Structures are given as structure tokens and as C-alpha cells.
Amino acid sequence: MNSDAINSVTIVGGGTAGWLTACYLARQLNQEAADTITITLVESPDVPIIGVGEGTWPTMRTTLQRIGVDESRFIRECDVSFKQASKFVNWHRPAQGNTDNFYYHLFDGPGFSWEFNPVPYWLDGSLGFSSYANAISLQEQVCQHHLAPKMMVTPQYQGVFNYAYHLDAGKFSQLLKTVATTELGVNYISANVTDVHLDNDGSIRSLSTDRTDDLGADLFIDCSGFKSLLLGEALKVPFIDLNDVLFVDRAVTIQAPYKTPECPIASQTISTAQEAGWIWDIGLQSRRGTGYVYSSKYSSAEQAEQLLRDYLNDSEAELEARHLQMRVGHRQTFWEKNCIGIGLSAAFMEPLEASAIFLIEAACFMLAEQFPKNQRGMDYVRNQFNESFAFRWQKTVEFIKMHYVLSERDDSPFWRDNKDPASIPEGLQQRLDYWLENPISKYDFSSQYEPFTKESYEFILYGMRPELRMDSPVTSPAQREKAQQQSQWLQQSWQQAKQQLPTNRELLTRLQENDFQKI
Structure with missing residues (x-):
């Protein structure tokens, strides 16, 4: 027996971060290993889950498949609906009278229906002067008509259009908990951690709780949320505050029923x-999850709550509101000694592009693939992990900030201050200076750790600046004709898609009684 081996993992905290990590590691590490890794999760019975209607990325389909969760079960048990895009309303400019302006960040990028890059042909006007998203995909129209991304005959986790999910975070955690403890062999302890014991080298030796004997492990994972019980409190890893770049630090949330x-x-x-910020609106099967994310420097809590109620037409204040404080930033390191922070314990950015759950998934993917066999290997993996996630969070900050920088709104101090050059990361400014005169290139993305793809940047840049036009040296008359034919074919296909696809609600209703075909 190698006493240096990593044989046990203890996860502190449940919620989406804790239970997703437990499920993923249990499935990936123990499916073929002769010596299984013991995984234990300690969850406080007294800490509520922060869940207000959550959005995911299409990667969640791969994650759930790898864990072994049936998609139909997941949709039924977690109040799930299909998500195909983010729609940004009044970001470019304020509403004019009663008319909103909007653009889409689609999940169906050019790679799903184009054999070549259509961007240069949209930029030079060859595809007409409709929105960028409309010119290269049908998915904006699919969303505008509340259609689902697939049909009942489409096998599970496959789609006619690329998609992710909206879900109830509390119900999702409960499903993952059930899968972890009944199917994947994860040990579950309901208790509060009362003390963290360190070794002489500063690593974590064991945990004390109010209901068990001390818990030891070779590797600890901190999923304790904003409290950051292990990484922040016990190991004293500093928190890097980013409120000089991303200004929002508060949220007021309301769960709103459908009118019918x-x-x-x-x-x-x-x-x-x-x-002073923005409102999210996420439609689940049974309700809408809404919230106003704002900066306390530019709005009071009372003003924010009233604004959200006005948005919901809740004039009688019948719906319950919850107020949250948010600390935007990340830990200086994400893996310290023998402890890894995943989820809110490691970092928090405003939920503008639903990056939080994706970065939990990314941490799970990397940790499972590079799980250290012994203490000697941990130093190398730790350095790789820290380098990777420092870069991922840096690029997440830049991508979120880009939405504000590109806005032409100047109707409030919040929007004007967001365009102050002192608040713009240097890397973002350099990219934008170039991209406003040149098409975005794949060579602008040299790292595999970029969380947001070239296509995502295109949807935001060309959505926020719909009037942007330029010529490109890579265009050709032959390709231009192909691009025009492809765009016209997409628009002609709309009638067929509209006839074949059910609405989001229709498909979700059918799933209450029937299952998707298993692959």
C-alpha cells in the first residue's frame, strides 16, 4: 500500500457545486479503477441553497450523460425548460417609448449550419442588413416563437438546434444527491463543520463537525459557497475584489408565477x-425566476425592489422578494495545499452569461482527468489547475465587461462609468480596438482554456454594434454567392421548422408522461 497515494476526497458543502462535483468524480474516477477513491460529502443542514432559477451552457448535456442521468428524468424532477440563447434587451440603447431593442447570443453558432465563416459576408453587407444572429441562424426566430430545440422523437441529449437548460437549483441538487448516494457510492454526512485542523506544512489534516468524529482525507474540496470555509477561512487564501471592473454587488430576486x-x-x-444594472428573467416549467442585479453605488435596495416589481407588474407587492449581497472577484489561488475551491468558494461573477455552473463543470472535467495519484503528483496538477482557472476567470471578467463597454447607453452614471477606460481590462481594450476595425479571428484565441468562444464574442460584438460594417481580405465573389445562398436557404427553411417544432411548453408537457428515446 502506497501511503503517499490519494485515496480519499472530502467535499464540504452541497448545492450545485458540491453534488455535481461528487457525482462527476465518483462516476469518472471509480468506473474502472481497481482501487476506488472514497468520496464523502459533508453538508450543513442549516445553510439554504442559493437558487433563483439557474441557466446552464450546452456542456451540461455532456456532463449529465457522463454522470449517467436520464434526460427525461432530469427535466421532470428539476422543473427544467430548454434554453437556446440569451436575449439582451435595451443593452445597445435604452427603450424608445414602448419599443424595446434587442439582440441574441445564440447557442447555434455558424459552425452548426455553415461550412465556412459567414462573418465577413455579413460585415460587408452581402447577407443583407438583418441582425447578425438572424442572418446566420434560424435560432433567433425559434426563440422568438417560444419553440423547443427538438421534438419528442429526437433522442435524449440530441437536438435539432443546440441547447442547454434552465433549472431549479434546489431540485437539481436533490436529484444529484440522490444519484450520488444511491447509485455512485458517495458517503453523505449531514453536519456543520466546526473546526479545520491543519498539519505542520499548512495542509488540511481533518475536519471536526457537530455530529461526527473528525473527518480526515487526502484531498479536500471547498464547496461551502460565499463563506469559503476551507480555502478562505482556514487556509487564508486572499480574495481579489473586482468591483472596480464589474460594478454590480447586489441582487433582489422574486419567483413569479405564470399568469395562466x-x-x-x-x-x-x-x-x-x-x-443601475439588469434584470434576468428565466422561465421554468412552473414559474419564472427573476432578479435585478445592480450596483449599490447607483441604487438603493428599495429602488431596486420597486423597479423589479414594476417589471413584473406586481403593483400590490404580493410576491416575496429576497435581497442578496454579492462579492465579485476570486481567490488568489483556487487550489491551495490539498484543498480545491469549486463554485462560490473560489469565485463569483455576476450571472450575466451563466458562467458559474459551466466553470463548476470545467473544474470537474479538469480534476477528474488530472486527478493526482499521489502527493508527488499533486504539486504539478495544482499548478496546472491554478494557471488554468486564473486565465478562465480573467477571460470571464473581460467577456462580461465587454457587454457594458460596447453599450451606447449614457442615460445614467452606472452606464457612463462602465465605459471609463480606467475600469476596462487592458486585454479587453486591445481586443476591442482591433475588432472594431477587423473581423474577429480564430487566431485571437490561442488558449484552449478560453471559456467563451470566438462565436460568442461575435454574437455580442455584432449584436451590440449592429451597424458595424467593414470589408475583409478573405472574401471572394464565389464564397459571397455561396454565403448569400446559404442565408436565403436558412430563411426559407423557417416555415418547415415552425411546422415541425413544438413549443417549449408543449414538449415539456409531453415529457411528463413520455420519455425521450435513449441513445
Whole structure:
């Protein structure tokens, strides 16, 4: 027996971060190993889950498949709806009268229906002067008509259009907990951690709780949320505050019922810009999860709550509101000694592009693939992990900030201050200076750790600047004709898609009684 081997993992904290990590590691590390890794999760019975209607990325389909969760079960048990995009309302400019302006960040990028890059042909006007998203995909129209990304005959985890999910975070955690403890062999302890014991080298030796004997492990994972019980409190890893770049630090949330059971379920996360932040609106099967994310420097809690109630037409204040404080930033390191922070314990950015759950998934993917066999290997893996996630969070900050920098809103101090050059990361400014005169190139993305792809940057840049036009040296008359034919074919295909696809609500209703075909 190698006493230096990593044989046991203890996860502190449940929620999406804790249970997703437990499920993923248990499935990936123990499916073929002769010596299984013991995984234990300690969850406080007294700490509520922060869940207000969550959005995911399409990567969640791969994650759930790898864990072994049936998609139909997941949709039924977690109040899930299909998400195909983010819709940004009034970000470019304020609403004019009663008319909103909007653009889409689609999940169906050019790679799903184009054999070549259509961007240069949109930029030079060859595809007409419709929005960029409309010119290269049908998915904006699919979302505008509340349609689902697939049909009942489409096998599970496959789609006619690329998609992710909206879900109830509390119910999702409960499903993962059930899978972890009944199917994957994860040990579960309901207790509060009362003390963290360190070895002479500063690593964590064991945990004391109010209901068990001390718990030891070779590797600890901190999923304790904003408290950051292990990484922040015990190991004293400093927190890097980023409120000089991303200004929002508060949220008020309301769970709103549908007016009637037949109300359409949106196929996209709706983000509507406001005077001191923005409102998210996520349609689940049974309700909408809404919230106003704002900066306390530019709005009071009372003003924010009233603005959200006005958005919901809740004039009688019948719906319960919750107020949250948020600390935007990340730990100086994400893996310290023998402890890894995953989820809110490691970092928090405003939920504008639903990056939080994706970065939990990314941490799970990397940790499972590079899981250290022994203490000697841990130093190398730790350095790789820290380098990777420092870069990922840096690029996440830049991508979120880009939405504000590109806005032409100047109707409030919040929007004007967001365009102050002193608040713009240097890397973002350099990219934008170039991209406003040149098409975005794949060579602008040299690292595999970029969380947001070239296509995502294109949807935001060309959505926020719909009037942007330029010539490109890579265009050719032959390709231009192909591009025009492809765009026209997409628009002609709309009638067929509209006839074949059910609405989001219709498909979700059918799934209450029937299952998708298993692959």
C-alpha cells in the first residue's frame, strides 16, 4: 500500500457545486479503477441553497450523460425548460417609448449550419442588413416563437438546434444527491463543520463537525459557497475584489408565477438592461425566476425592489422578494495545499452569461482527468489547475465587461462609468480596438482554456454594434454567392421548422408522461 497515494476526497458543502462535483468524480474516477477513491460529502443542514432559477451552457448535456442521468428524468424532477440563447434587451440603447431593442447570443453558432465563416459576408453587407444572429441562424426566430430545440422523437441529449437548460437549483441538487448516494457510492454526512485542523506544512489534516468524529482525507474540496470555509477561512487564501471592473454587488430576486398555465415558456434567458444594472428573467416549467442585479453605488435596495416589481407588474407587492449581497472577484489561488475551491468558494461573477455552473463543470472535467495519484503528483496538477482557472476567470471578467463597454447607453452614471477606460481590462481594450476595425479571428484565441468562444464574442460584438460594417481580405465573389445562398436557404427553411417544432411548453408537457428515446 502506497501511503503517499490519494485515496480519499472530502467535499464540504452541497448545492450545485458540491453534488455535481461528487457525482462527476465518483462516476469518472471509480468506473474502472481497481482501487476506488472514497468520496464523502459533508453538508450543513442549516445553510439554504442559493437558487433563483439557474441557466446552464450546452456542456451540461455532456456532463449529465457522463454522470449517467436520464434526460427525461432530469427535466421532470428539476422543473427544467430548454434554453437556446440569451436575449439582451435595451443593452445597445435604452427603450424608445414602448419599443424595446434587442439582440441574441445564440447557442447555434455558424459552425452548426455553415461550412465556412459567414462573418465577413455579413460585415460587408452581402447577407443583407438583418441582425447578425438572424442572418446566420434560424435560432433567433425559434426563440422568438417560444419553440423547443427538438421534438419528442429526437433522442435524449440530441437536438435539432443546440441547447442547454434552465433549472431549479434546489431540485437539481436533490436529484444529484440522490444519484450520488444511491447509485455512485458517495458517503453523505449531514453536519456543520466546526473546526479545520491543519498539519505542520499548512495542509488540511481533518475536519471536526457537530455530529461526527473528525473527518480526515487526502484531498479536500471547498464547496461551502460565499463563506469559503476551507480555502478562505482556514487556509487564508486572499480574495481579489473586482468591483472596480464589474460594478454590480447586489441582487433582489422574486419567483413569479405564470399568469395562466398556458403562458409560453421562453426558450432563452432574457436580460433587460436597467438604470443601475439588469434584470434576468428565466422561465421554468412552473414559474419564472427573476432578479435585478445592480450596483449599490447607483441604487438603493428599495429602488431596486420597486423597479423589479414594476417589471413584473406586481403593483400590490404580493410576491416575496429576497435581497442578496454579492462579492465579485476570486481567490488568489483556487487550489491551495490539498484543498480545491469549486463554485462560490473560489469565485463569483455576476450571472450575466451563466458562467458559474459551466466553470463548476470545467473544474470537474479538469480534476477528474488530472486527478493526482499521489502527493508527488499533486504539486504539478495544482499548478496546472491554478494557471488554468486564473486565465478562465480573467477571460470571464473581460467577456462580461465587454457587454457594458460596447453599450451606447449614457442615460445614467452606472452606464457612463462602465465605459471609463480606467475600469476596462487592458486585454479587453486591445481586443476591442482591433475588432472594431477587423473581423474577429480564430487566431485571437490561442488558449484552449478560453471559456467563451470566438462565436460568442461575435454574437455580442455584432449584436451590440449592429451597424458595424467593414470589408475583409478573405472574401471572394464565389464564397459571397455561396454565403448569400446559404442565408436565403436558412430563411426559407423557417416555415418547415415552425411546422415541425413544438413549443417549449408543449414538449415539456409531453415529457411528463413520455420519455425521450435513449441513445
